[in-house]
Amino acid sequence: MSLILRLLGHASFKLKVDDKVIYIDPYGGDASEYSEKADLILSTHEHQDHSDPDKIALARKDSTVIITSTKNSANIEGSIALDPDQKHDFEGIIIHGVPGYNVIRKRDSGEPFHPREIQTAFVIEAKGKKIYFAGDTEFIEEMKDLKDIDYALLPIDGKYTMDPKEALDAVGAFMPKKVIPMHWREQSPEEFKKNVEKTHSGVEVLIPKPSVDMEL
Numbered sequence: 001m002s003l004i005l006r007l008l009g010h011a012s013f014k015l016k017v018d019d020k021v022i023y024i025d026p027y028g029g030d031a032s033e034y035s036e037k038a039d040l041i042l043s044t045h046e047h048q049d050h051s052d053p054d055k056i057a058l059a060r061k062d063s064t065v066i067i068t069s070t071k072n073s074a075n076i077e078g079s080i081a082l083d084p085d086q087k088h089d090f091e092g093i094i095i096h097g098v099p100g101y102n103v104i105r106k107r108d109s110g111e112p113f114h115p116r117e118i119q120t121a122f123v124i125e126a127k128g129k130k131i132y133f134a135g136d137t138e139f140i141e142e143m144k145d146l147k148d149i150d151y152a153l154l155p156i157d158g159k160y161t162m163d164p165k166e167a168l169d170a171v172g173a174f175m176p177k178k179v180i181p182m183h184w185r186e187q188s189p190e191e192f193k194k195n196v197e198k199t200h201s202g203v204e205v206l207i208p209k210p211s212v213d214m215e216l
Helices: 053-059 141-145 164-174 189-199
Strands: 003-009 012-017 020-024 040-043 065-068 087-090 093-098 121-126 129-133 151-155 178-182 213-215
Touching: 003 129, 040 053, 065 087, 141 164, 151 164, 164 189, 178 189
Parallel strands: 020 040, 040 065, 129 151, 151 178
Antiparallel strands: 003 012, 003 213, 012 020, 087 093, 093 121, 121 129
16 A cells, blocks of 8 residues: 545545545545544645534544644644645655635635635645645646646635636646546536646546545
C-alpha cells in the first residue's frame, strides 16, 4: 500500500499514506466514514462544509494532529495554524500551505465568499508524490507557481468556486499529471473530464466515486 484516496462526499476526502490516516475538509459522508481514527486532519477554512465539528470529533483521537488556517485555528482546540508559504512536517509527510480565495464571487455586501485571510489550501507531499488540494477557490494567479503536481483536486461548482471553464484554465496554468474534480454540485465531472483531456494533452482526469478507494 502507498497512497489511497477516498471521496467521502462534497469536498471531503480520506487519504491513507501507508498506515497513516488523513482526513481533508471533514464534512461529507455519514458517520461510518469517520470510524477510522485520524492521525492527521487538514481543514482549509472555517465553513462547516469544510470543517464540521461533529465529523472532526468522530475522527479525532488524543494524538490526532489538526492543521488549519490561522483564522479557523481559533475554532478547533489544539489545532496548528498554517498559512500560505508555511509548511509542516508530519512524520515525513510535508504539508505546504498555499493560497485559495475568491476574487469574482462575492456576497451582497461585496465581500468575497472566501477572502484570502480565511483559508489555507494545501500541497501534500508524501511517498514521492505531490497532491494539491485547492479548497474553495477561483483560478488565482498563485496557481501558476505550482510545480510538479501529481494530483490536483479542484472544485468546479461555479457558485462559490471556479467553474469548469476556469478549472480548465487552471489545469493549463500548472499542468498537473492528473486531476480529480470535487465540489461539483450541479456540474458534470464527466463533461469536465472530456474537456480537460481534449484541451490538455497528457493530463488525465480521475472522477472519484463516493466511498470507493482510489489507489494513487
